[in-house]
Amino acid sequence: MVGLLRRLLAAFSVDRRVLALAFARMADGVGNSFLIIVIPLYVGSEVVGGRTFGLEEAVIIGTILSLYGFLNSSAQPFTGRFSDRTGKRRAFILVGLVGLTITNLAYVLADTYAELLVIRGLQGVSVAFIVPTSIALVNELATTRDRGGNMGVYNTFRLIGFGAGPVAAGAVVSLGPYTLSLTTLEVTLSGFDAAFYVAAITAAISALMVTLLVSDPEATKANAGDDLSIAIRDPTGRHLLDPVFTLGIATLFLAASIALFATIQPQINARLEQGATWFGLQFAGFVIAQVLLQTPIGRACDRYGRRPFIVAGMIFLVPTTLVQGYVLTSEAMFLARLLQGVAGAMVFAPSLALAGDLAGEGESGTKLSILTMAFGFGIALGPFASGALVAYGFRVPFIFGAVISAVGAVLVITQVEETLEL
Structure with a gap:
């Protein structure tokens, strides 16, 4: 991993922390975009039931998916501003990634529409901790002369992850169930469970990369006012x-x-x-x-x-x-x-x-x-x-x-x- 980062640093000419953050966002992008394909399939499967609140299945799917986007976008100005006040960009990113890991695992236990709605909503809030603070961190690690290049590298890897997830998601679901043999213990995972575990693992990998390779710049100060x-x-x-x-x-x-x-x-x-x-x-x-x-x-x-x-x-x-x-x-x-x-x-x-x-x-x-x-x-x-x-x-x-x-x-x-x- 270290050797790969060195070669990429030479190729892209960016701060090591920017490249590590870009890789972390690529990993969590794979897992998060996985769910764009998996959730509609999961909602439409026989696994999920419970009260529909008088809504058609298609409307429920749309509500679950759109709630994520609405909460994510609405919360970003607040999380961005709070990270300004504290000057702790890395901590906010880790809170979001840990939240994503936990909620991805929670899908395995969810079997009602209401539970899916709550989990997806919490994911939207989790991602709101990640997006503005990671962009702010890239901005602060850059200078006027290389800010555009840093933003470009960050967005490139993030989009690679986002684009790769849906390609693999359908295959992971359709190829299930999977049987894992652990010595005398044999575990069977459905295609849906496997997809949720993949999403959780990618979020956990992102959190580990941020923990080990990313730090707040020394010049970051918590001097924002109370006005949001x-x-x-x-x-x-x-x-x-x-x-x-x-x-x-x-x-x-x-x-x-x-x-x-x-x-x-x-x-x-x-x-x-x-x-x-x-x-x-x-x-x-x-x-x-x-x-x-x-x-x-x-x-x-x-x-x-x-x-x-x-x-x-x-x-x-x-x-x-x-x-x-x-x-x-x-x-x-x-x-x-x-x-x-x-x-x-x-x-x-x-x-x-x-x-x-x-x-x-x-x-x-x-x-x-x-x-x-x-x-x-x-x-x-x-x-x-x-x-x-x-x-x-x-x-x-x-x-x-x-x-x-x-x-x-x-x-x-x-x-x-x-x-x-x-």
């Missing part, structure tokens, strides 16, 4: 909106635009006359572009400035979102999703770097949580919007996505200034 509010107006008076708040709105619109795709799989497959395999490839197209481009774009924004990449990415998001409502072949849809991923990559790391540049001492958790919270709400808004709008026509959800992307581009152009001295 988010600045909306620009305190300098040069613009109407605070630049970090503006980036949060742009991130919300970006995340919603990319998430439109998920809900309308039946309509997309019917229109393009394709199966689930093509849809999976198209869904993965965005992630592929992110993994390939996050690090180089992050490094490029350290040289050429943050704002040009963010503006170009938001503008490019408009046609790459709109065209998805008009393409007529599976190959064209894959290309559109890939190019949409390019647009996203041009926005993500530079936005985090610019917000990090603007964060004062002891403010990283609060400032950067605005972007991470906005992304989470956008991922929740997109599927809801596409599910509601597709009834008015296949193209309508993508037209909606293009419009809000254009609004985001205008906001960035008019409200955000460059922070890097070129």
